[in-house]
Amino acid sequence: RQTGTVETDAEKHDVEYLTPISIGTPPQDLIVDFDTGSSDLWVFSTEMAAKDIKGQAVYDPNNSSTSEKLQGSTWQITYGDGSSSSGDVYLDTVTIGNLTVPNQAVEAAKKVSDEFTDDPNNDGLLGLGFSSINTVQPTPQNTFFDNVKKNLDTPLFTTDLKHGAPGSYNFGYIDPAAYIGNISWTPVDNSQGFWGFTSPGYAVGTETLRNHSISGIADTGTTLLLLPKSIVKAYYSEVQGAQYDSSQGGYVFPCSPTPPDFVFGVNNGIVTVPGDMVLYAPIDSANQNCFGGIQSDTGIGFSIFGDVALKTSFVVFDAGGLQLGWAAK
Numbered sequence: 543r544q545t546g547t548v549e550t551d552a553e554k555h556d557v558e559y560l561t562p563i564s565i566g567t568p569p570q571d572l573i574v575d576f577d578t579g580s581s582d583l584w585v586f587s588t589e590m591a592a593k594d595i596k597g598q599a600v601y602d603p604n605n606s607s608t609s610e611k612l613q614g615s616t617w618q619i620t621y622g623d624g625s626s627s628s629g630d631v632y633l634d635t636v637t638i639g640n641l642t643v644p645n646q647a648v649e650a651a652k653k654v655s656d657e658f659t660d661d662p663n664n665d666g667l668l669g670l671g672f673s674s675i676n677t678v679q680p681t682p683q684n685t686f687f688d689n690v691k692k693n694l695d696t697p698l699f700t701t702d703l704k705h706g707a708p709g710s711y712n713f714g715y716i717d718p719a720a721y722i723g724n725i726s727w728t729p730v731d732n733s734q735g736f737w738g739f740t741s742p743g744y745a746v747g748t749e750t751l752r753n754h755s756i757s758g759i760a761d762t763g764t765t766l767l768l769l770p771k772s773i774v775k776a777y778y779s780e781v782q783g784a785q786y787d788s789s790q791g792g793y794v795f796p797c798s799p800t801p802p803d804f805v806f807g808v809n810n811g812i813v814t815v816p817g818d819m820v821l822y823a824p825i826d827s828a829n830q831n832c833f834g835g836i837q838s839d840t841g842i843g844f845s846i847f848g849d850v851a852l853k854t855s856f857v858v859f860d861a862g863g864l865q866l867g868w869a870a871k
């Protein structure tokens with residue numbers, strides 16, 4: 543039985559958290575975006591056109607003695623933000639921290655959309671969602687976590703994302719030093735392939751929790767906290783000078799004073815998103831106005847508890863108990 547840990551680095555404004563992995567023999571090191579809201583492990587590869595690669599590291603299956611082409615298999619993924627990628631599939635050895643999976647499906651990109659080409663630090667995505675939504679055809683493949691979990695002390699992983707500092711993903715154990723107080727547990731609905739849960743309510747600032755069911759997913763691959771329009775309006779109605787700016791595609795407000803905290807329920811506990819984390823990023827060089835870290839989930843079909851929510855907490859993604867645990871830190 544094993545456990546493992548790997549450090550993840552926050553990019554500017556915590557837009558994404560990038561984590562090192564190794565693929566093949568000898569090991570090829572890439573840095574990828576661990577994404578609990580999708581279930582494909584895909585990487586930039588030597589099969590792509592040179593014009594689509596701008597600084598990323600690439601996986602070269604021909605340079606790995608352990609790679610084996612999954613004949614006839616292809617993949618294609620389109621993400622909710624409109625970005626996309628596609629290619630073919632190899633089985634190869636993948637190592638994360640001290641954990642190794644010998645025959646992991648590695649989806650080699652042949653094509654990626656501009657959003658990926660224009661992100662030089664990101665060499666691909668590693669899905670930590672449920673394998674039911676893996677896009678490989680004709681036979682969907684297992685995620686790294688699904689393949690490694692039989693070797694883990696217990697089938698769970700935890701996230702400890704931080705604001706502007708390296709965080710960590712742990713596999714197979716809950717580090718008692720990583721959180722304070724109690725862990726609030728809530729059941730997971732994985733019927734859509736996500737780590738879905740329902741929050742019983744929310745509060746703005748110091749007011750008492752309002753009963754308002756919020757069904758959403760815990761998604762490390764989404765930067766912001768995307769909530770129902772009515773809740774977003776209620777929050778920004780208490781932020782001086784806040785307004786919806788269609789040119790920015792969301793609510794903006796003066797960067798000072800610090801806006802109120804946002805609190806959401808998890809079972810009979812609460813998670814507090816401090817006001818200074820709702821200040822997502824300045825939209826002008828004079829740092830006068832800021833883009834909000836809380837925005838609307840309109841059009842998605844569910845809410846998304848992305849990095850703005852996750853980085854306030856130590857979160858346990860428990861596949862054994864099919865539950866999410868949230869704790870302060």
Ligand SMILES: C[C@H](Cc1ccc(C(C)(C)C)cc1)[C@H](NN)c1nnnn1Cc1ccc2c(c1)OCO2
Pocket residue numbers: 558575577578579580620621622623625657658661664761762763764842846
């Ligand atoms: C968007 C990410 C997936 C991704 C991550 C990074 C990137 C870049 C490297 C190019 C920066 C692109 C894509 C998310 N992951 N679960 C996702 N994948 N599929 N749905 N979602 C969540 C969603 C859905 C809808 C939305 C959204 C979000 O933001 C705005 O509207």
